[in-house]
Amino acid sequence: MFRRRNRRKKTKVVPFPATLAGILFIVLMWCGASIWIDDRCSDLKREIRELERQKKELERRYNAAECRWMRLKSPGELEQTLARHRVNMSWPSGDQIVRLSEPSSSGAAGGEADEEVVTFARIERLIGYE
C-alpha cells in the first residue's frame, strides 16, 4: 500500500527580522530620494545656467541696440539723414511764434459768463518783433 503523501508540506520558514526590513526600507527610500534630489538639482542647475545665459544675451543685445539707437539719433546723424531725404528744417521766425500764457485767476470765477473766452489760455501775439 502506498502511503498518501502528505500534501501539506511543511516548509521551514526562516523568520526575517522586522527591524532589519524596516531599516532596509528606509535606506532604500533614502537612496531613492537622494538620487531624485540630485537629478532635480542637476536639472535646476542646467535651467539656471540657461536662464543666466539668456539674460546675458538679452543684456548684450539691448546694450548693442541702445548704442546703435544713440548713434542714429545723434544730432549729426539726424542732420545727415534729413539732408539725404532733402528735408530742410529751420527755426521758426519771430512772427511765426505765438506765445500762450495762463489767464489770470482773479477774473475767472463765474462773474464774466457773458464773455466767450477760452478759459484755459489766452493767446498773446508778439508784435513789434521782426
Place this chain on the structure above:
Amino acid sequence: MAGGGVLVMAMGGLAARLACLQLGPHEDIRATIARSREIRCTIPAARGSIMDCRGKENILAASVTVWNVCASPDDVIAEGKAARVADALAPILGVRPEEIMPKLLRPGSRYAVLKKHVQDETAEAVRKLGLKGVFLEETSIRSYPNGASLCHVVGFVNYEGQGGAGVELAFDKYLKGMPGYLGASVDAKRDRLYSEDDTFIAPVPGADVVLTVDQNIQHMVERALDQVMDEHNAKGAWAIVQRVRTGEILAMASRPAFDLNRFFMADMNAMTNRCIGIVYEPGSTFKAIAISAALNERTVTPETVFDCENGAWMYNGRVLRDYHAYSHLNVAEGVKKSSNILTAKVSLTLGAERFYRYLKSFGIGQRTGIELSGEESGILAPPEKWCSYGITRIAIGQGVAVTALQLIGVYCAIANDGFMMRPYLVKKVVAPSGAVIMENHPRVVGRPISFQTASVMKRLLSGVTEEGGTGAKASLDGYEVAGKTGSAQKPVPGGYSTTAYVASFVGFLPCDEPEIAIIVVIDEPQPYHTGGVVAAPAFKRIAGDIVKYLDIPPDSCRLASAGL
C-alpha cells in the same frame, strides 16, 4: 584558472596603487588634482555710461559686447581647407582672402585673431558658416555713438580698460565699478558644482556720469566752428557756452577733433582740448577787466573823457597805438571802439597793485578747477615783475595769457551782477541702483565787482555790438548782445607777429537778464584776422540757434491780447 589568477593579481595591483595614492604620502599629487577641480576668477564689472544733461535719453559713452573672429590654425590646416576658410570669411569680414591666409597658415598655433570687434550681424554670419577651426570670442569695447562730437570732454578708455582722457579719466573711479570674485569647484566637464563653500562676490557695476552739456547745443557750436575753420582757413578754433547764473557748461568744443571710436589714430594736436589746455594772449577781450576795476574803484565813470593821442601814445619809452586814430573818447566810447590808449590810461588810474588784485579776483592766472585734467592756469606775472609800461600792456591783453574758460568766467561774472560762479561739467554721478553718489551745485567763488559796476559794464559792453561798434556782426535780431571783440597778435621771438593773430569774441545775452555766455576763439584765421570779422559772426550763428533751442524770449516785444 591561470587567467583568473592573472585577473585577480591585476585587480589587486590596481587596488594597491589606488590605496597608495589615496592614503600614501602624495600630498603634491592630491593638491594638483584638487587645484584642477577649482576655479578662481575675478568677474569684471560693467563700466558705467556717460550721458548728457538729459540722462539716459542721450548716452555719450557706453560699453558694448562685440566679438573677435578667431581661428585655430592647427585645426584649419589639418582639415586642409585654409583657402576655403579664407574665401568664405573674406566677404563677411570685409577683407581680402590674402589678408586672412597668413594668419591661418601658422602650423603649431592654436589661436589667431582674424578680425577684432565685429558686430552681432557679422558674428552671426560667421557662426552660420559652421567652419571647423573658426570660433568667436566675446569681448567688450567702449562705444561712443556721437563719434567726434564732445571728444575732448568725454575722453576715451585705453586698451587696459582705464580712462585715458576727459571725463573717462577724471571719473574713472566712479565709472569702473568694482570687480567681483568667484571661487568654486568644477566637475570633469568643467561645469560648476554649486556648494555652500563657494565664494562669490558679485561685481559692482560702475556708476553713470551725467554731464551738464547738452549734445544738441554742442552740435550747434561744433557746426559753427567747422564753418569758421573752412571759411577762414584757421589752424584751430574753440568755443564754450556757459550758463551765466549757475556756471554750468552747456557746450565745450575744440577743433581739430578726433573720433573717439578711433582714438588710437589721433595725433596730439587733435587730442588737445584748446578750451582749457591752450593759453593765448587775449587782446582786447581783456579790456573788460581794467574798465570794470576802474569803475568799481570809481577812478573813472562812463563819461570820463581821455585823450586818445590821435592813435599813437608814447609812454615810458614805448609807443602804444590804436587801430584807428581818435582824439578824445569817453570810457563808454572807448569800450565800443576798443581803444588801446584809453584802456591803458584807465589802468594807470588804478595802479599796478590794485589792478593786479582785480586780475586775481577775476581768476586770471589760476585754474578754475573744472573736472577735466590738463587745465592750464595761464600766465600772469606779479606786479614786481612788470616792466615800466607793463600795466598798459596787460590792460589791453598783452603780456598775459589766459584760457578760454578763464575769460568766459570774467564775462559771466559781469553778466551775473558781479558774482563769479565755479564752472562745472558734471551734473551728477548716479549708481546703478539710482542713488546719487555725487552732485554738483552752483557755487559762488568770488565777487570781484559790485552790482552797480556790473550793471554799468553790461551797458558799456552792449554798445560794442551796436552800429559803429567793433562787434556789430555779433548782434542778433530781437536780442541785446553784450560782448567784446579781440584781435591779438601772436607772440614770436623778439616781439609780435604781423601775420598770425588770434581772433575772438566773448559775450552774453540777453543783456538785461543774461542767461548764456559764449566765447569763440579762432587761431590764425586767414586772410581776415579781426575778432569782429571772424569770431563775431560765429558767435551770432551759435547764439541765434541757442536762443531758439532754449526758448529764450527776445528782449523787445509787446504783448497784445486777442480774444477768441
